[in-house]
Amino acid sequence: xxxxxxxxxxxxxxxxxxxxxxxxxxxxxxxxxxxxxxxxxxxxxxxxxxxxxxxxxxxxxxxxxxxxxxxxxxxxxxxxxxxxxxxxxxxxxxxxxxxxxxxxxxxxxxxxxxxxxxxxxxxxxxxxxxxxxxxxxxxxxxxxxxxxxxxxxxxxxxxxxxxxxxxxxxxxxxxxxxxxxxxxxxxxxxxxxxxxxxxxxxxxxxxxxxxxxxxxxxxxxxxxxxxxxxxxxxxxxxxxxxxxxxxxxxxx
Amino acid sequence: xxxxxxxxxxxxxxxxxxxxxxxxxxxxxxxxxxxxxxxxxxxxxxxxxxxxxxxxxxxxxxxxxxxxxxxxxxxxxxxxxxxxxxxxxxxxxxxxxxxxxxxxxxxxxxxxxxxxxxxxxxxxxxxxxxxxxxxxxxxxxxxxxxxxxxxxxxxxxxxxxxxxxxxxxxxxxxxxxxxxxxxxxxxxxxxxxxxxxxxxxxxxxxxxxxxxxxxxxxxxxxxxxxxxxxxxxxxxxxxxxxxxxxxxxxxxxxxxxxxxxxxxxxxxxxxxxxxxxxxxxxxxxxxxxxxxxxxxxxxxxxxxxxxxxxxxxxxxxxxxxxxxxxxxxxxxxxxxxxxxxxxxxxxxxxxxxxxxxxxxxxxxxxxxxxxxxxxxxxxxxxxxxxxxxxxxxxxxxxxxxxxxxxxxxxxxxxxxxxxxxxxxxxxxxxxxxxxxxxxxxxxxxxxxxxxxxxxxxxxxxxxxxxxxx
Numbered sequence: 119x120x121x122x123x124x125x126x127x128x129x130x131x132x133x134x135x136x137x138x139x140x141x142x143x144x145x146x147x148x149x150x151x152x153x154x155x156x157x158x159x160x161x162x163x164x165x166x167x168x169x170x171x172x173x174x175x176x177x178x179x180x181x182x183x184x185x186x187x188x189x190x191x192x193x194x195x196x197x198x199x200x201x202x203x204x205x206x207x208x209x210x211x212x213x214x215x216x217x218x219x220x221x222x223x224x225x226x227x228x229x230x231x232x233x234x235x236x237x238x239x240x241x242x243x244x245x246x247x248x249x250x251x252x253x254x255x256x257x258x259x260x261x262x263x264x265x266x267x268x269x270x271x272x273x274x275x276x277x278x279x280x281x282x283x284x285x286x287x288x289x290x291x292x293x294x295x296x297x298x299x300x301x302x303x304x305x306x307x308x309x310x311x312x313x314x315x316x317x318x319x320x321x322x323x324x325x326x327x328x329x330x331x332x333x334x335x336x337x338x339x340x341x342x343x344x345x346x347x348x349x350x351x352x353x354x355x356x357x358x359x360x361x362x363x364x365x366x367x368x369x370x
Numbered sequence: 371x372x373x374x375x376x377x378x379x380x381x382x383x384x385x386x387x388x389x390x391x392x393x394x395x396x397x398x399x400x401x402x403x404x405x406x407x408x409x410x411x412x413x414x415x416x417x418x419x420x421x422x423x424x425x426x427x428x429x430x431x432x433x434x435x436x437x438x439x440x441x442x443x444x445x446x447x448x449x450x451x452x453x454x455x456x457x458x459x460x461x462x463x464x465x466x467x468x469x470x471x472x473x474x475x476x477x478x479x480x481x482x483x484x485x486x487x488x489x490x491x492x493x494x495x496x497x498x499x500x501x502x503x504x505x506x507x508x509x510x511x512x513x514x515x516x517x518x519x520x521x522x523x524x525x526x527x528x529x530x531x532x533x534x535x536x537x538x539x540x541x542x543x544x545x546x547x548x549x550x551x552x553x554x555x556x557x558x559x560x561x562x563x564x565x566x567x568x569x570x571x572x573x574x575x576x577x578x579x580x581x582x583x584x585x586x587x588x589x590x591x592x593x594x595x596x597x598x599x600x601x602x603x604x605x606x607x608x609x610x611x612x613x614x615x616x617x618x619x620x621x622x623x624x625x626x627x628x629x630x631x632x633x634x635x636x637x638x639x640x641x642x643x644x645x646x647x648x649x650x651x652x653x654x655x656x657x658x659x660x661x662x663x664x665x666x667x668x669x670x671x672x673x674x675x676x677x678x679x680x681x682x683x684x685x686x687x688x689x690x691x692x693x694x695x696x697x698x699x700x701x702x703x704x705x706x707x708x709x710x711x712x713x714x715x716x717x718x719x720x721x722x723x724x725x726x727x728x729x730x731x732x733x734x735x736x737x738x739x740x741x742x743x744x745x746x747x748x749x750x751x752x753x754x755x756x757x758x759x760x761x762x763x764x765x766x767x768x769x770x771x772x773x774x775x776x777x778x779x780x781x782x783x784x785x786x787x788x789x790x791x792x793x794x795x796x797x798x799x800x801x802x803x804x805x806x807x808x809x810x811x812x813x814x815x816x817x818x819x820x821x822x823x824x825x826x827x828x829x830x831x832x833x834x835x836x837x838x839x
Contacts, residue, residue, distance in 0.1 A: 135626050142630050146638060153645050231714045232491035236461035236745070237644030237721060248637055256626060357386055359625065360522065364390045367518050 119283055126291035130257065139253045140299040146245050147303035151310045154198045154241065159316045161193040161205070168210060168227045186214040190227075195317045198307075199330055200243040242307055246334050250296060251341040255362040257292045258345025263358040289342065296338050304331060341366075371553045374540070378557025382523060388561060391519045395569035398511050403576040405506065406456035411582035413451045420448050420468075429793035436791055437783045440766045443472035443485025447758065449751045450801040452742035453589050456577065457596055459505040460738045465748040466492040469755040471762070475667070475703065484696050484781060486704035487759050489711050489752070509737045512600045513730040516566060517607045517636060521628045524558050524611025526621035528834065533621060538839050551612065551834050555827075558608050563601065570597065588805065595740050602819055603733045607632075609826035616834040639728035647721030659710055666702050670695065686777065689785045696781030711752070718745060729822055732815045739812045742803050746811045751801060758799045765797050 130136055172188040190210045197204035208224025217223075265271035274284060308327065311317050345362050352358045382388050424445055431439040449467045466489070473488035504510055531537035540550060574593070577583055585593075611628055618624040674695040681688040722745070725731045738744030770776050770787045779785025 134623050138626055138630060142634070146634070150638075150642055153642060157645060231717050233464065233714050233718045233745070234721065236464040236718075237647070237725070238641045239645060240638070240641040245638070248633060252629060252633065256629070260622070355622075356526070359622075360385075360387045360390065363518070363522055363629075364387075364394060367515065368394065 119279075119287065122279070122284060122287035123291050126287050127294060130291055130295040135253065135256055136295055139249070139256075139296075140302065143245070143249060143299040143303045144306065146249065147242060147307050148310070150240060150242060150245065151198065151307045155310060155314050155317070158193060158195065158198055159314065162316050164227060165190055165192050165209070172210075186212045188212050195311070195319060196323055196326055197241070198311065199241060199327065201239050201241040205239055242304075243330065243334070245303075246300065247337070250300060250334070250338050252366055253299075254292075254296055254338050254341035255345040255366050257295060258342050259349055259358045259362045260355045261288050261292070261346055262349040263352055263355040264349075266353055267355055285346070289339075289346065292342055293335070293339060296342065297335060300331070300334060300338070371545075371549045371556075374545075374550055374553025375556040375560070378527075378554055379561050382557065382561035383564075387519075387522055388565065391522070391562075392565035392568060394515060395511065395519070395565045396572060398506055398515060399569040399573035400576065402456055402506050402508065402511065403573045406577060407580050407582060410451075410453075410455065413455075417448055417451050420446070424448070425798070428796055432791045432793040432796050435783075435786075435788065436766065436769055437786045439791065439796070440780065440786065441482055441484055444758070444762055444799065445470075445472040447471050447755050447799050448801070449748070450803075452747070452803070453583065453585055454592055454596075454741040455743055456507060456573075457593070457741035458509040458734065458738040458743050459507045460509055460734060460744045462743045464492060465745070466490050469752065471755065471759055473707075481692055481696055481782070484700035486700050486707065487755065488707050508596065508600075508741075509734045511569075512603060512737065513734050514636060516562075516600065516604055517730065518632060519565075520558075520562050520604045520607035521611045521632055523562050524608050525615055525625045525628050527554050527558060527612060528615040529618055529621040529624045530615075532619070532839065541839055547835050548831060551616075551831060555608060555612060555830075558611075559605065562604055562608065566600070566604070592740050592742070592805070596737050599733060599736045599740070599816070599819070602823060603729065606729055606819065606823045606826060609823060609830050613826055613830040613833055616830060616837055635728050636730045640725050640731045643725045643727060644721055647724040659706075663703060663706050666706065667699060670699055670702065686779075689777065689779050689782050693779040693781035693785050700781075715749065726815065726818065729819065732819050732822075736812050736815050736819070739808050742808070746808065747803070750804065750807060754801055755799070758797070761797045765795075769795075 168188075168190050172190065176187065188210055189212075193209075194204050208226045210225045210227055211219045211223060212225070213219060260267075262271065265274070275281070304327070308319075311319065344365060345358075348361045348365070349358045352361065424447070427442075427445050428439070431442045447469045449465075449469075451467075455462065468490065470488040470490050472485040474485065475483045477483060526533075528537065531540070541547065578585055610631065614627050614631070615621070615624045618627060674691065678688065678691050678695075681691060722731075722735070726735075735744070735746075739746040766780075769789075769791060770778060770780070773787035773789050775789075776787035777785045
C-alpha cells in the first residue's frame with residue numbers, strides 16, 4: 119500500500135502539471151491578495167470616517183427624541199478570502215424610535231460610483247474554485263486511462279493487490295498533490311494579511327480559515343473523484359480529457 | 371491545402387469533442403432564447419406603459435399653464451429596451467433605465483424650485499441577497515464557452531500529430547509548411563464554427579418565430595456584426611492553440627498550458643484588473659455631494675433674502691429677483707449633478723481601459739455596444755436626454771417670447787406667459803440608437819482584437835516553420 123502511494127506521489131510530483139499548478143496558484147493568490155488587502159484597507163478607512171462622523175452628529179444633537187442613531191457595519195477582514203455580500207449590501211443603518219430597520223433601509227458609504235458595481239469583484243476562494251478544480255481534473259484524467267494505455271495497469275494488477283487499494287492510493291497521492299499548492303498559497307496569503315497593519319486576526323478568524331481549508335479540500339475531492347470516474351469509465355486518455363474538460367466547463 | 375483542411379474537418383467531425391461542443395452550445399443557446407422570450411415582451415410592455423404615462427403627465431402640465439410645464443419639467447425619461455438584449459445582458463442591470471428630468475428640491479410659500487436634470491443610479495446589488503448568477507447571454511457563450519471549445523479543438527492539432535508520427539509523413543510530401551498550417555487552421559476554424567452556426571441559427575429561429583419579439587432590418591445587421599466579431603474571436607483562440615501546440619512536444623502539456631493561459635486571461639484578468647482599476651479611483655463618500663449641494667443653495671438663498679426684503683412686495687424688480695434666484699439655483703444644482711455624472715463616467719472609462727488587456731472583456735464590450743446594451747449605450751441615452759432637456763427649455767423660452775403680454779421673467783408664475791399651450795406642441799423625447807455612433811466607440815476595440823489575432827497567427831506561423839519535427 120505504502121509503495122503504491124509513494125509511486126503515485128512521485129509520479130505526480132515530478133510532472134509539469136504539478137509545477138504549473140503550484141506556480142500559477144502562487145502567482146494569482148499573491149497578486150490578488152495585494153489588491154484585496156488595499157481594497158480592504160480603503161473600506162476600513164471609510165468605515166472609520168463614517169463612525170467618527172456619526173459620533174459627532176450624535177453629540178451635536180440637543181433633543182434626544184428627534185435624534186437618529188446611525189449604526190455602521192465594519193468590513194470583515196475575512197472578506198479577503200470570500201467577499202460574499204460584504205461589499206454589496208448596505209453598511210449603515212439609521213435607528214430611531216418607530217422605525218424597525220430592514221435590509222432595504224440600509225445605506226451605503228464608501229463608494230460614490232454605482233457604475234463601478236458592474237465590474238465583478240473577486241476573492242481568494244474563487245481562485246481555488248476555478249484553478250484547483252481544473253487541476254483536480256487534469257490530475258485525474260489519465261489516472262486509469264493512462265495506465266491502461268501504457269499497459270502498466272495490467273502489470274500492477276498481476277500483483278496480489280486489491281483493486282480498491284490502487285484506487286485509494288491514487289486518490290490519496292493526488293489529493294496530497296492538490297493540497298500542497300492550496301496550503302502554500304493560503305499560508306502566503308495569511309502571512310501577507312498579518313503584515314498589513316490595518317488587519318488583526320484573532321484566533322476565531324484562524325479557526326474560520328481552517329474551515330475554509332476543509333471545505334476547499336472537500337470540494338477538490340469531489341472534482342478529483344469525478345475525474346477518476348471518467349478516467350476509469352473511458353479507456354482512452356484523450357476521451358477522458360475531453361469529457362473532463364466539458365464537465366468542468368459546464369459545472370464551474 | 372484543401373486536402374489537409376478536409377482531412378482535419380473529417381477528423382474533427384467524428385470526434386467526441388465535436389458532439390459535446392455541439393450539444394453544449396445548442397443547449398446554452400436554446401436556454402438563452404427561451405429566457406429572452408419569457409422576459410422581453412414584459413420589458414417592452416413596461417417601457418410602453420411608462421412612456422405613455424410620461425406623455426400624459428406632460429399634457430396635464432401643458433394644459434394647466436406654461437409656468438407649470440416649465441417648473442415641473444418633463445419628468446422621468448425612460449431608456450428604450452434593446453431588442454438584442456439576449457446578445458449581451460452584461461452590465462445592463464447596473465445601469466439605471468431612466469433619467470430624472472424633473473427633480474425638485476424645495477418650495478416656499480411663494481416660490482418653487484425649477485426642475486433640473488438628475489441621474490438616478492441603479493443599485494441592484496444593495497438589496498439583492500441572492501448569489502450572483504451568470505447570465506447565459508451571447509456574450510457569455512462566445513466569451514467563455516466558445517473560446518474554451520476553440521482551445522479544445524486545437525490543443526493537439528500539431529503536437530498530437532507529432533506524437534503519432536503523422537506530421538513527419540505529411541511533411542515528407544512536397545508541401546510547404548505554411549500550407550500545412552493554414553490547412554489545419556482552416557479545418558479547425560470550420561469545425562469550430564459548424565456547431566456555433568448551428569446553435570446561433572437555432573437561437574435566432576426560436577426568437578424570430580415568436581410573435582412577442584420583432585427584429586427589424588437594423589437588428590439583423592447588428593446581429594451580423596456580432597457574429598463576425600465572434601468569428602474573429604474564435605480565430606484568436608484557434609491561433610493561440612496552434613501556437614502552443616506547435617511549440618510544445620506533448621499534447622497533454624499543451625493542453626495544461628493552454629488551459630492556464632485561458633483561465634488567467636479569460637477568468638482572472640477581467641476581475642483582477644477591474645479591482646485594481648476600481649482601487650485607483652478615490653471618490654469621496656456620498657454625503658460630500660449632498661453637503662456641497664446644500665451649501666451652494668444656502669449661499670444663494672441668504673443672498674436672495676438679503677436683497678429681496680429691500681424691494682416692495684409686488685414690483686417688477688421683486689419678481690425679477692425671484693426669477694433670477696430660481697433659475698440660478700436650478701442652473702447651479704444641475705451643473706453639480708452633471709459634474710458628478712462626468713466624474714463617474716471618467717472613472718468607469720479609466721477602469722474599462724485597463725481591463726481591455728483581456729480579450730474576453732474586449733469581445734464582451736463589442737457585443738454590448740453592437741447589441742445596444744451596456745455602458746456605451748447608457749452614455750448614448752444620457753446624451754439623448756441632455757439634448758432633449760435643451761430642446762425642452764428652448765421650447766419654453768420660445769413660447770414665452772411669442773406672447774407679447776408676458777413679462778419674460780422665468781421662474782415666477784406672474785412673470786411668465788399665461789396663454790394656454792397645446793400638448794402636441796411640446797417636444798417629445800425619443801430614445802434612438804445610432805449604429806454609426808456604436809461603430810465609432812467600438813472601432814478601437816475591434817482593431818485591438820484584430821491586432822491580437824494577427825500577432826498570434828504570425829506567432830504560430832513562425833513557431834511552426836522553425837520547429838523540429
